Amino acid sequence: MAKILAVTLILIAIASAVPIVMHWWPMPQDISTHGALIDEQYADTMLEAGISFLASQFLLAYFIWRYSAYKPGDKVKNFPGGATGLAATTVASDVPAGVMYTRYHTTIFVLAALLVWGAPTTWVFTERLSAPRVLGAIAALAVSILIMWTQTANPFLYFQF
Secondary structure, eight states: OHHHHHHHHHHHHHHHHHHHHTTSSOOOOOOSTTHHHHHHHHHHHHHHHHHHHHHHHHHHHHHHHHHOOOOTTOOOOOOTTGGGOSSOOOHHHHHHHHHHTSHHHHHHHHHHHHHHHHSOOHHHHHHTOOHHHHHHHHHHHHHHHHHHHTTTTOTTOSSOO
16 A cells, blocks of 8 residues: 555656646746846746655655565554654643634634635725725735734744834
């Protein structure tokens, strides 16, 4: 069964790399003087990421193929702590989950989803710009910056203000 998984993994990796290598989705027409350089950088990035992806998938398939064979007389391997690890679950380990799912964060998530799916698109909004719409957009920008500014000590953000 593991050998089937290894072969399937290689086939999926190759099948997902073929469209990129064959350029089935060409880059859009350049509309700036830097377009050719951006396309070249994109192609280099895709090449490097593709080689890394294929190498990691082939290595994973090799390890599955090589080390999954059952040998007569082998005992079942037990890992210390089982699937949960060696450390016991404590209140401190539940803090990140509790912080992520407070009423505040859930409310903000629901409001963001409603805005994304229910609000008019940007193009519809900007077809007829009036003073109240411009002031509303500036106010929304200011509020969003203030909300992000409150997160300056949050270690889970990728960027800090």
